[in-house]
Amino acid sequence: MQVDNQAVSYLESRKLVKRWSGPWPAVVNTLLIFGFFYATWWIFQDPRGIMRMYTPYVGYMVCRWLLILFIWLAYIFDFWPFKRTWLNSAHPLLKGVVLTAVSVAAMLLLIKGFFIEILGNFGIAYFNPDRLMAMGLTDFYSIEYAAEAVMMFAAIASWLSPSWVVACENAPWQKLTQPTRGITIVIVTFFLSMIVYLLTMHSHMAILFYPWQQYTAITPPYWEGFANTVSGNFHIAWIMCCTVVVWVYESIWQRYPFNLIQTDWLRRTSSFFGIILVALCMCFFLYYAQDLVWGEAIRGTRREMAPDWRWLHVGETAIFWLVGVLYLSFYGGNWPTKFSRPVNVLLRTLISLAIGAAVYIIYYKTAHLFLGTQKGFSHPQQFPMIPTIWLINIFLINMWFMDGWPGWKAVPKTAEELQETRNEVVASDVRWTPSLGKGLLAGAAAGAAVYFAVITVLPWIGETVTIVK
Amino acid sequence: MTEQKTPNRRDFVKGAATGAIGGTLLGMGAYSYSPLAYSRMSKVARQQADFGACRSVKVTSISETSWFNNAHLVGDIHAAGGLLVDQYSINWAPFGNGKGVAQGSYKDGIDSIKKMIPGDLEEAWATQQKLALHPDNAGGYSCLIEVEDLDGTKHKYLLDAGWSYDWMDQSFKREAIDQMLASGEIEALILSHEHFDHFWGFPVVMKYNNKIPTYAHDGFYEEGMQYIKDSGYEGDLKVIDKELTPIRPGMMAIKFNVPIITRVYGEVSLAFNIKDKGLVLISGCNHQGILQMTSTAYQKLKYDNDRFYGVYGGLHISPFEDWDPKYDDLVISLGKWDFERVGCNHCTGHLTAKKFIEAGYPVVKGTARFRTSSPDYLGNGDTITF
Numbered sequence: 001m002q003v004d005n006q007a008v009s010y011l012e013s014r015k016l017v018k019r020w021s022g023p024w025p026a027v028v029n030t031l032l033i034f035g036f037f038y039a040t041w042w043i044f045q046d047p048r049g050i051m052r053m054y055t056p057y058v059g060y061m062v063c064r065w066l067l068i069l070f071i072w073l074a075y076i077f078d079f080w081p082f083k084r085t086w087l088n089s090a091h092p093l094l095k096g097v098v099l100t101a102v103s104v105a106a107m108l109l110l111i112k113g114f115f116i117e118i119l120g121n122f123g124i125a126y127f128n129p130d131r132l133m134a135m136g137l138t139d140f141y142s143i144e145y146a147a148e149a150v151m152m153f154a155a156i157a158s159w160l161s162p163s164w165v166v167a168c169e170n171a172p173w174q175k176l177t178q179p180t181r182g183i184t185i186v187i188v189t190f191f192l193s194m195i196v197y198l199l200t201m202h203s204h205m206a207i208l209f210y211p212w213q214q215y216t217a218i219t220p221p222y223w224e225g226f227a228n229t230v231s232g233n234f235h236i237a238w239i240m241c242c243t244v245v246v247w248v249y250e251s252i253w254q255r256y257p258f259n260l261i262q263t264d265w266l267r268r269t270s271s272f273f274g275i276i277l278v279a280l281c282m283c284f285f286l287y288y289a290q291d292l293v294w295g296e297a298i299r300g301t302r303r304e305m306a307p308d309w310r311w312l313h314v315g316e317t318a319i320f321w322l323v324g325v326l327y328l329s330f331y332g333g334n335w336p337t338k339f340s341r342p343v344n345v346l347l348r349t350l351i352s353l354a355i356g357a358a359v360y361i362i363y364y365k366t367a368h369l370f371l372g373t374q375k376g377f378s379h380p381q382q383f384p385m386i387p388t389i390w391l392i393n394i395f396l397i398n399m400w401f402m403d404g405w406p407g408w409k410a411v412p413k414t415a416e417e418l419q420e421t422r423n424e425v426v427a428s429d430v431r432w433t434p435s436l437g438k439g440l441l442a443g444a445a446a447g448a449a450v451y452f453a454v455i456t457v458l459p460w461i462g463e464t465v466t467i468v469k
Numbered sequence: 470m471t472e473q474k475t476p477n478r479r480d481f482v483k484g485a486a487t488g489a490i491g492g493t494l495l496g497m498g499a500y501s502y503s504p505l506a507y508s509r510m511s512k513v514a515r516q517q518a519d520f521g522a523c524r525s526v527k528v529t530s531i532s533e534t535s536w537f538n539n540a541h542l543v544g545d546i547h548a549a550g551g552l553l554v555d556q557y558s559i560n561w562a563p564f565g566n567g568k569g570v571a572q573g574s575y576k577d578g579i580d581s582i583k584k585m586i587p588g589d590l591e592e593a594w595a596t597q598q599k600l601a602l603h604p605d606n607a608g609g610y611s612c613l614i615e616v617e618d619l620d621g622t623k624h625k626y627l628l629d630a631g632w633s634y635d636w637m638d639q640s641f642k643r644e645a646i647d648q649m650l651a652s653g654e655i656e657a658l659i660l661s662h663e664h665f666d667h668f669w670g671f672p673v674v675m676k677y678n679n680k681i682p683t684y685a686h687d688g689f690y691e692e693g694m695q696y697i698k699d700s701g702y703e704g705d706l707k708v709i710d711k712e713l714t715p716i717r718p719g720m721m722a723i724k725f726n727v728p729i730i731t732r733v734y735g736e737v738s739l740a741f742n743i744k745d746k747g748l749v750l751i752s753g754c755n756h757q758g759i760l761q762m763t764s765t766a767y768q769k770l771k772y773d774n775d776r777f778y779g780v781y782g783g784l785h786i787s788p789f790e791d792w793d794p795k796y797d798d799l800v801i802s803l804g805k806w807d808f809e810r811v812g813c814n815h816c817t818g819h820l821t822a823k824k825f826i827e828a829g830y831p832v833v834k835g836t837a838r839f840r841t842s843s844p845d846y847l848g849n850g851d852t853i854t855f
Contacts, residue, residue, distance in 0.1 A: 047732075048558075052550025052571075138540050140547035141791045208792045210820055220797075230801075231794040257487060281498030288501035296510060300802025302758025303727060308795040340479065342486035349490060373553060374728035381552040381730055430487075435477040439484020446485070447492025451500070459511075 009078045010087050012421050014410040016403060025407025026331040029398065032406070037394050038370070045386065046372040054372070055140075056381045057147035063389045064154035065111060068161060069103040070393060074400040075165045076189075077182035088412075092405030099401040115150045124149075126205050145208060152201040152232065155315075156193040159242040164189050166250045167271035169425065171264070200239070204232025228299050231308035233315075237287065240315030240385075241279035244322045249275055251329035252348035256341050259427040267426070285451075286314040292455060293462035303378035313377070317360065319388045324355030326392060330399045331407075341429055363387075364467050375468055517771035521718030522744040527615040527854040528751065528781045530847050532631055532640040533814040534608040534840050535666030541603045543789050545570060546731070556665050556731035557692050563593065563634065563669060565601025573601075575692040579699050587675035587701050594634040607633035608840070609670045610753060610783065610815050613646060613655070616720055619744060624717060625655045627681075628739070628782075629753050631670035638673050643839065643850065650677035657682040659722065661753025662729065662736040663693040672700040680704035684714070686724060688735030709737055713769060719743070723765060725757035738782075740766050741855070747778035747809075749855040754783040754816050760799060763806050779810035779855045781847070787818030800824045812853040814846045822846045 018025045042049040045059045053059035073079060079087055079099070087095065120128025125135075127149055132142035164170065164185050173184045206217030207230060213219065220230050227234035249255060249271070258274050261267035290310045291297060297307040304310070328334065328351055336347050363384060368375040373382050403410035413421065423429075430436070500506050536542040546552060549559045549571040557564050557575040563586075564578025581600060585593035598604040609631020616624045627646070631637035641647045649655045658674055658681050661667055674681065679701050685693075687710040697706060707714075714722040721740045728734055738752040748770065750762055757765075763777060786796050800821070812833045813822060822845040825832045833853055834844050841848025 047550050047553035048555065052554065054553055055547070055551025056553065058551075138543040138547075138789065138791075140543045140551075141789065143547070144791075204794055207794050207797055210792065210823075229795065230797050233795075277498070278494060281494040281501075284502035285497035288506055291507075291510065295513060296507070298760060298764050298802075300758075300799040300805075301760040301764060302756075302795070302799075303761065305761055305764070306758070306795060306798065308798060340483050340486075342483040346486040346489055368728075374732060374734060376726070376728035376734075379728035379730075382728065430483050433477070433480045435480035436484040439481035439486075440488040440491070441484075442481075443485035443488020443490075444492030444495065445488075447489040447494070448496045449492075450489070451493045451496030455501075455506075 008418060008421075009075075010084060011074060011078075011400065013084075013413060013418070014403065015413045015417060016399075016408040017411055019407060019409055025404070029331055029404065029407040033391075033394050033398060037391050040394070041371065041387065041390060045390065048372040054386060055144060055147075056383055056386065057144045057151060060383055060386050061111070061147040061151035061154065062107070063386055063393060064151050064158060065107045066103060066393050067389055067396070068154050068157050069107045069110075070396045070400065071158070071162050072182070072186060073099060073103055073106075074396070075162055076185050078178055080178035080182055088410075092402035092409075096397055096402040096405070100397055111150055115153070116146065120146065124202075126208070145205070149201070149205050152204070152236070153193060153197050155236060155239050155243070156196045156200070157189065159239050159246060160189045160192050160196070161186070162246045162250070163242070163272060163275060166246055166255070167258075167275055168268045169264075171268055196239075200235035201232045204230075204235075227311060228297065228307040229311065231311070233308045233311040237311040237314035238280055238283040241283045241286075241318045242276055244318040244325070245275045245279045245282065247322060248325050248349075248352075249278075252325055252334060252352055253345050254334075254341060254424050256345050256427065257430070259425060260430055262426060262428075282318060283314050286317050287311065288455070289458055290314075292458035295462075303380065309378050312383075316384045316388075319385050319392075320360040320363070321353060321356035323359050323388055323391060324352040324357075326395050327355060328352045330395055330404070341427070359388075361467055377468060513768065515767070516769050518713060518721075518769055519771045520713075520715050520721045520740075520742060522619060522742045522773060523717075523719030524617040524619050524621070524744055525854055526617070526741045526743060526749055526751075527852060528812065529613040529615075529644055529852045530814060530835075530849055531611040531613055531644050531646060532609050532637065532839075532849050533612075533783070533847070534842075534849060535610050535632060535815060536606050536608050537840060538603070538606050539789055541606045545602050552730040554731060556663075556733065559731070560600075560602045561665060561669075562597035562601035562604040562607055563672075565597050565604070567600040570602060575695070579696070583699055586699070587672040587679060590634040590638060590672060590676055593672070604633070607636060607669075608666065609633055609637045609640070610667050611637065611640070611646075611670070612751075612782070613644065613649075614739070614751060616717065616741065618718065625649060626716070626720075627655050627658045627674065628751065629661050629667040630658065630674045632666040632668075634670060634673055637670040638676070640839075640849065641673060641677070647677050650674060650681065653678065653681075655681065657684060657716070659684045659716075659737065659739065660686070660689075661738065662686060662756065663689050663733045664729070664731070664754065667753050668693065668696075671696060671702075675700045675702060678704075682707060684709055684716075684722060684737065686735040686737050688726060688733075690732070690734070721770065723762065723769075725761070725765075727757045729754075729756045738762055740770055740772075742770070742772040743778055743855055745773055746855065747774045747776040748772040749779045749781070750777070751780070752782035752784070754785045754788075756785050758799070759784045760802060760806065777806050777808050779812060779853075780808055781812035781853055781855075783815030784813050784817040784821065786816070786821040788816035790818055790820055792820065796821065797824075800828055803830060804828065810853070810855065812847050814841075814848060817846065819843050819845050 044051050045054040047054050115127050125131045127146055129142040129146040133139055173181050203217045203221035206213035207219050223234050224230050258271040297310050298305050299307055336344055367373050558573050560573030564573050566573050566577035581596055582593040611629045611631040614626045680703050682705045684707045687708045709724050712724050719742045722737050725736050736756045741749040811830050835846055835848035835851040837844040837848050839849035
């Protein structure tokens with residue numbers, strides 16, 4: 001009988017094989033996922049629907065924390081307390097229902113129990129809507145402010161929690177058994193998230209209130225001069241880019257290139273900080289790209305001309321790419337796979353960017369027709385991250401909890417396949433040679449040329465292309 | 470020889486693929502947000518449309534109190550599902566149907582009062598008081614704009630129609646708007662946007678003049694356009710579909726295509742060139758943002774002294790006395806535009822007015838009459854002349 005606490009996690013131990021040949025698994029799953037997305041969107045989020053959580057911050061908080069809980073359950077706890085035998089034998093539909101229900105229950109417990117009741121009653125008042133109401137705020141904004149704070153915490157955790165698994169390889173607790181390992185990593189990443197929250201978001205929350213809460217937070221915040229705004233959206237930008245890059249690194253990049261580092265501590269440290277560096281590059285580019293397309297931001301304006309919105313839109317744009325990345329990885333079989341890893345990585349990056357760009361354009365052209373939202377880029381209460389993360393959550397339920405049912409099924413990996421998985425963590429398929437060095441230089445020059453070509457073309461795109469009429 | 474070349478070529482390709490990503494990222498990170506990157510951005514040339522000038526503009530605040538109890542209004546929005554819920558479904562008067570929050574519809578509401586508007590507004594509102602949520606909370610936004618030409622002749626315009634039939638009729642009578650409408654003295658009605666508190670009082674205007682030329686943004690939803698018809702309108706409806714629409718010499722309508730809370734799209738604001746003084750901006754709610762309007766005017770319009778003289782109206786910053794750090798960006802930045810007079814009210818919010826005053830901006834204070842709750846800004850019955 002198989003037991004828990006095995007050396008290989010459940011997600012690593014299984015191989016998903018297509019139930020039908022050709023594109024049918026992807027087609028069927030895509031249709032089902034979009035159907036499920038729309039049904040659940042209508043029930044939970046849609047402003048015309050049943051529960052109408054898209055207030056917006058309540059719905060925003062819920063979809064983000066669901067994402068975290070899915071990551072915790074699948075990646076950090078390796079599905080503990082569920083036994084591997086049950087995971088291997090239960091019907092995917094049953095698993096999907098049970099694991100999602102457990103995640104939702106844990107999310108509610110965390111939001112209500114920890115953030116509102118403990119943190120909001122014994123630490124920081126703005127986490128508890130009742131306290132804000134008692135101080136004279138309307139019930140609506142009391143709930144919105146508290147939800148915003150809880151949501152921002154989730155944004156940070158959505159980067160740090162998976163990063164500890166993907167980049168740091170669970171070190172130094174990788175040999176602990178479950179649930180000790182899971183609890184330890186959750187506590188550590190939660191603690192780190194709390195520190196990052198205090199350094200990045202607390203000042204944002206503190207200036208929501210009049211007068212600025214200068215005795216409990218740094219106001220005006222230290223990033224004001226650099227980011228050209230006092231809004232914490234500046235941090236949302238780079239933190240969301242970190243979240244996206246973690247999954248890019250884990251999925252379509254197959255942990256390349258940091259997995260070439262053979263020394264454990266150096267590989268893990270390089271991965272962790274490398275993800276941040278890549279994210280910062282992406283963040284600054286996406287902000288600059290908006291300035292090139294729409295004109296330089298003007299502080300104090302609203303909507304798409306305002307720096308705070310542009311920083312937010314950096315994160316939103318990054319999440320559109322994540323949709324493309326995960327779709328390619330989950331339903332496109334991480335195509336292509338036949339070339340060397342660096343070439344595969346480059347091609348997948350380009351393909352996923354194309355998918356992300358297509359999703360971005362389709363979203364802004366059509367979302368107002370079916371999501372209960374309005375057309376336009378910068379409605380102050382509309383956050384495209386809500387539907388995109390909602391969709392990503394459904395991807396995760398389907399692929400992590402349901403083994404890709406109905407298009408795919410899970411089978412145990414062979415010993416060779418498990419070794420291949422291990423080779424992704426520490427790889428040796430690319431070795432230093434003079435030719436590699438020449439290629440690196442030539443590629444870097446070409447990459448820089450592509451970058452400058454793109455920023456040269458962007459103003460022209462801004463003048464000639466209209467996505468939202 | 471061939472065997473040696475193949476690995477070399479493979480290694481080169483591997484390196485090139487890796488380098489391509491690295492080089493792109495390097496450019497993105499090192500250059501994108503640098504001063505050098507911004508130094509190469511070209512300045513957009515100002516177009517500065519010449520729309521003439523006027524001698525003065527006087528604004529009378531007929532009503533700036535769109536609602537009287539913030540908790541009730543926000544509570545209704547909350548109960549209906551938040552800020553994205555369609556305003557016609559919330560079950561506010563005059564589109565209440567007695568089915569409770571978020572169960573309203575344009576059709577149900579208009580069916581209950583269609584025969585009464587615009588002739589018997591008292592009966593229509595009384596009917597709705599039995600069906601709608603918090604009907605006594607409704608007020609409205611409307612102001613009278615008097616433009617004095619360079620030769621001294623005066624022209625009157627009504628900006629917005631308010632909300633509550635009862636409240637707006639009282640307010641119109643208080644400022645003699647009813648007589649001005651009936652006599653044709655008011656040359657046009659300009660609907661800034663489709664929001665309940667600016668537009669749903671439309672039948673009150675129709676009661677006194679249902680042929681008045683009316684301007685409306687082309688982003689009005691089907692219900693809004695139907696409401697204009699159902700209110701008995703028989704005049705010349707001018708749908709604004711261009712960014713700049715001259716109204717008369719020195720008076721320009723500027724159209725902004727912006728999605729707005731409670732499913733409304735677009736706003737029209739007004740710009741006036743005051744001879745020898747500069748530009749005055751007047752808005753209903755300014756959902757596009759006052760500095761967005763300012764920067765648009767700076768780019769697109771020609772005005773005296775090339776300076777901003779004054780602003781009047783709702784600036785939509787903290788309408789529900791809510792806050793966001795981006796509003797502080799506005800408070801911090803407004804000073805750069807050097808307005809000589811700031812006549813804000815309505816959805817600007819009292820908190821914003823307080824912060825403007827603390828920042829030393831020339832906010833024109835009011836008299837806090839006719840249910841305006843604070844003298845922090847221009848209230849009901851107050852006037853300002855630019």
